Structure formats: structure tokens, C-alpha cells
């Protein structure tokens with residue numbers, strides 16, 4: 854299960870008990886879904 858840091862946007866693999874982001878130290882991480890719902894940009 855991959856996670857994404859909401860602060861720096863880095864992808865993090867295998868989080869152990871929700872550790873901090875190794876890049877920025879943020880504790881706010883969200884699960885990265887296979888299909889990321891991007892902004893509706895359909896013309």
C-alpha cells in the first residue's frame with residue numbers, strides 16, 4: 854500500500870505504523886489509490 858505525503862507530495866512505500874514522511878517530516882499521509890481522481894479537466 855503506497856501513501857502520499859500531503860505536504861510535499863512524495864510517494865512513500867510501506868509505512869510502518871504511520872511514521873513521518875522521510876522527505877519533509879510531515880505526519881499527514883494519505884493512501885495512494887490506483888486511480889487517482891484528478892481534477893476534472895475534460896473539455
Ligand SMILES: [Zn+2]
Pocket residue numbers: 858859860861862863874875876877878879
Ligand atoms: Zn512529505
